[in-house]
Amino acid sequence: MMRFTLPRDIYYGKDSLEVLKTIKGKKAILVIGGGSMKRAGFVDKIIGYLKEAGIETKLFEGVEPDPSVETVMKGAAAMREFEPDLIVALGGGSPIDAAKAMWVFYEYPDTTFEEIIQPFSFPELRKKAKFIAISSTSGTATEVTAFSVITDYAKGIKYPLADFNITPDIAIVDPALVATLPPHLVAHTGMDALTHAIEAYVASARSDFSDPLALKAISDIYDSLIDSYYGDKDARGKMHIAQCLAGMAFSNALLGIAHSLAHKTGAMFDIPHGCCNAILLPSVIQYNAKVCADRYATIARMLGLTGNTDKQLTDALIDSIKELNKKLGIAQTYKENGVSEELFKQHIDEIAANAVLDPCTGSNPRKIDAEGMKKVLTCAY
């Protein structure tokens, strides 16, 4: 038996934030990050809309870029005190990821991270609150996914949480929130979204439900990412939807080794997640093509790339991704991104071994061991 899960409702397009005026509930906790959304006036707007709906709001702010166990526990304690029936999370990936984990510890105060680390092992949520996610970047798509990443800094562990219980009830995908994103963030988050879509299209858990979402996301990202990078408003809106489609695909089809390696190299070399994916994607396609060149060829044909064989079409897809990186100002290798040969050699064994254990490795279409990971990494270097 297979399962395909998405939010109950997705509100999208111009002024979709205003749906908050019509939400049913009594008390909402609004979880946000560092304050950019506050400065841009969106926090006041949201609190105002909820007030119109007769909902009292408490603000929980200061979720850091890679949210910690401490922040999650602090948020859960604030929720237990305030007793909201709505959790509203606003931001790029982090505040939404953190709020998803807070939700678990709000409803189940006695549970531990160790108990929920096993994928799809969560207790049943929605006993106390429903969850609304509002995305302010166009990449992670955490507003529609079953995932959250929380860091235990004391133990040096990242907990990648996965369970359909934390797929939000409502996602709001309003283009106004990404209108002023700086270009380098558009580039990195956009390449993250493209990697989500391409990995989902070839992942072992792909399905007839996820395939159309992945293909449409890839097509729309190719159509709009460059213009979005240069600030075109319509393209920003199209990218915001496309990254969400990619999220709907990968939340169910899962990902592959570009993400396994991006998780480990991002932390080790201090390179943004989307930038790591952009560096890795061509080498990963090269590696996986041995078992799914036909799938890459389908993507290439859809994009209007030319070639007579699956191999030629896969090569054309790889070239087009490198071209895209170039146009977005993303240097193609780790070396060009400032990683010294010494540092790379010093850590390659450790990165490769850890990447094999990453949850995304299990759904990669081609099996891989540490030696294989080292080869892919060396290509990307």
Ligand code: FE
């Ligand atoms: Fe990602």
